[in-house]
Amino acid sequence: MQRVLLVDDDENFTSAVSPLIENMGFTVDVADNVSEARSHLARNRYHTLLLDLMLPEGSGFDVLDSLALDRTPDQIAFVTGHSAIRSMVDHLAGPNMTYLVKPIELKQLQELLLRKKPTAPATYKRHFGVLVGESPAMRSLYDMIEKVAQTQANVLIQGESGTGKELVAQAIHNASAAQGPLVAANCGAISTELIGSELFGHEKGAFTGAVARKPGLFERANDGTLFLDEVTEMPIDQQPNLLRVLETGKVTRLGGTTELEVSCRVVSATNRSNENIADGGHLREDIYFRLAVFPLQLPPLRDRKEDIPLLAQSFIDQMNEEYGTSYTLDNHVLDTLLSYDWPGNVRELRHALHRAFILSDRNQNTLTLPPQLGSPFGRSNTTTTDIEESQAPGSPAKLEAGNTIEAMEKQLIANTLEAVDGNKKQAAELLGISLKTLYNRLNQYKQDGQ
Amino acid sequence: MSENNIHHKLRNLMNNIAMNAELAKLQLSQQAPIEKILATLEKVTEGCKGCAEVLDSESHNNG
Numbered sequence: 001m002q003r004v005l006l007v008d009d010d011e012n013f014t015s016a017v018s019p020l021i022e023n024m025g026f027t028v029d030v031a032d033n034v035s036e037a038r039s040h041l042a043r044n045r046y047h048t049l050l051l052d053l054m055l056p057e058g059s060g061f062d063v064l065d066s067l068a069l070d071r072t073p074d075q076i077a078f079v080t081g082h083s084a085i086r087s088m089v090d091h092l093a094g095p096n097m098t099y100l101v102k103p104i105e106l107k108q109l110q111e112l113l114l115r116k117k118p119t120a121p122a123t124y125k126r127h128f129g130v131l132v133g134e135s136p137a138m139r140s141l142y143d144m145i146e147k148v149a150q151t152q153a154n155v156l157i158q159g160e161s162g163t164g165k166e167l168v169a170q171a172i173h174n175a176s177a178a179q180g181p182l183v184a185a186n187c188g189a190i191s192t193e194l195i196g197s198e199l200f201g202h203e204k205g206a207f208t209g210a211v212a213r214k215p216g217l218f219e220r221a222n223d224g225t226l227f228l229d230e231v232t233e234m235p236i237d238q239q240p241n242l243l244r245v246l247e248t249g250k251v252t253r254l255g256g257t258t259e260l261e262v263s264c265r266v267v268s269a270t271n272r273s274n275e276n277i278a279d280g281g282h283l284r285e286d287i288y289f290r291l292a293v294f295p296l297q298l299p300p301l302r303d304r305k306e307d308i309p310l311l312a313q314s315f316i317d318q319m320n321e322e323y324g325t326s327y328t329l330d331n332h333v334l335d336t337l338l339s340y341d342w343p344g345n346v347r348e349l350r351h352a353l354h355r356a357f358i359l360s361d362r363n364q365n366t367l368t369l370p371p372q373l374g375s376p377f378g379r380s381n382t383t384t385t386d387i388e389e390s391q392a393p394g395s396p397a398k399l400e401a402g403n404t405i406e407a408m409e410k411q412l413i414a415n416t417l418e419a420v421d422g423n424k425k426q427a428a429e430l431l432g433i434s435l436k437t438l439y440n441r442l443n444q445y446k447q448d449g450q
Numbered sequence: 451m452s453e454n455n456i457h458h459k460l461r462n463l464m465n466n467i468a469m470n471a472e473l474a475k476l477q478l479s480q481q482a483p484i485e486k487i488l489a490t491l492e493k494v495t496e497g498c499k500g501c502a503e504v505l506d507s508e509s510h511n512n513g
Contacts, residue, residue, distance in 0.1 A: 010462060012493055016469035023476055081461035102465035106472045 002047035003027045007037040007063060008079065009056055020106060024113055037063045046073035048113055053080045077112055079104065124310040128171035132314045133307035137299040148294045149175035156291045157269040159298025161432040162347030165269035166229060168298060172267055173225040180224025180264065185217050188233030189436035195238050197254050206255025218251045221264040230437065231268035231291065232282035239284045246290040266291060276405060301342040301349060308337050311346060315353045327360060327367045340373045344432030351429060413441060459504050467497035
């Protein structure tokens with residue numbers, strides 16, 4: 001039970017107010033002089049200190065003088081019969097210091113003692129300039145980033161969609177001593193015909209449309225970092241060319257004859273699991289070992305929920321700065337955010353807050369979340385009935401052994417598109433994938449004749 | 451007695467009256483023993499008497 005310390009030498013007052021405060025659910029200690037008050041404060045941690053200014057051996061300020069930092073009550077209220085105290089307390093300032101002028105009303109006491117302490121905005125640090133979170137999983141990730149950044153080793157980042165793989169690539173680049181730039185490309189978004197030209201560059205006239213010489217991604221990332229997102233979506237027949245560059249550190253532009261030396265760390269990323277990479281034949285074994293010299297696994301947001309308040313605050317701060325607003329997150333919003341699974345991970349959290357930001361009333365500074373968070377992946381919103389219905393006879397691609405992940409993925413994309421009336425942008429957002437990835441998947445289904 | 455001191459004294463007495471009246475209300479709602487309630491109300495009466503004494507002495511000094 002939280003404690004209140006009442007410091008006043010008027011026994012008629014303390015004997016009346018103590019049971020009233022106890023009735024509000026507090027334990028009350030009473031001191032009628034400075035030394036007794038100090039002794040209580042040295043022994044206990046108080047929710048509220050109610051302090052009379054005029055005390056037998058000195059003043060209420062003498063009680064405060066000796067207060068140890070770790071024993072400072074959550075709030076201090078001067079109770080006085082001198083109305084002049086107002087200006088004195090106003091000068092003392094501090095959000096946790098107030099005054100009550102006698103005669104005080106019970107309502108005033110209730111407001112003082114029972115008011116909800118405003119939640120202090122979460123303070124966060126951007127590790128390596130980009131990553132937010134202090135959970136054990138993230139701290140372990142920071143350690144690994146620190147270590148690998150001191151080497152030139154290639155890194156393969158694995159994690160569910162929306163976990164922040166590109167940010168981790170940026171963090172590795174920032175933590176390293178790289179002189180060159182970070183160059184990023186999404187292998188799933190480059191067409192099969194163009195991927196060679198994108199990666200290795202081309203000479204003028206190398207193919208129809210090659211009207212000028214173009215340096216490839218490896219050249220542009222020289223002395224820096226090349227980030228290859230969705231590396232497992234790279235056409236398998238292009239992978240030997242990539243392997244050659246990784247092995248030799250030399251690149252030849254399409255249509256060119258000269259080998260160019262390139263030196264860059266390759267950070268690649270995939271949302272596929274190890275099993276899926278191996279069994280699905282998405283990546284050649286030899287290239288896997290070249291790319292995954294140092295594999296990094298990113299935790300899904302549901303496994304580091306303690307980071308949600310920090311992440312949410314960082315997103316709100318960004319939006320407030322961008323739009324010149326001052327929205328805050330209250331406990332109710334945070335509780336809702338913490339109760340959801342976030343299958344789309346940090347990306348989904350950011351989008352949900354952005355939506356809330358747009359929906360909230362500009363005249364009130366508290367963010368209002370939509371009535372229900374959710375996406376087709378949401379587990380906290382899924383009821384038993386939903387699961388039973390999804391597995392009803394006749395439902396395509398049931399969640400049962402024998403169905404491939406690809407079939408499930410295809411069905412999920414189809415269901416999502418149907419739910420948003422074919423709006424691909426919205427579907428990609430809900431699915432937690434980029435629009436390009438969605439188009440790639442749809443093109444692939446077309447090519448497969450499915 | 452200075453005006454400030456009179457105000458201070460009266461505020462303290464009124465404070466005791468207010469708090470003891472609130473306590474009596476609480477004791478009644480909790481069906482506390484009648485002796486306890488009467489003792490609390492006695493303090494309300496004492497406070498009122500105290501106020502009267504301060505005002506009387508002040509009017510005596512001014513008169």
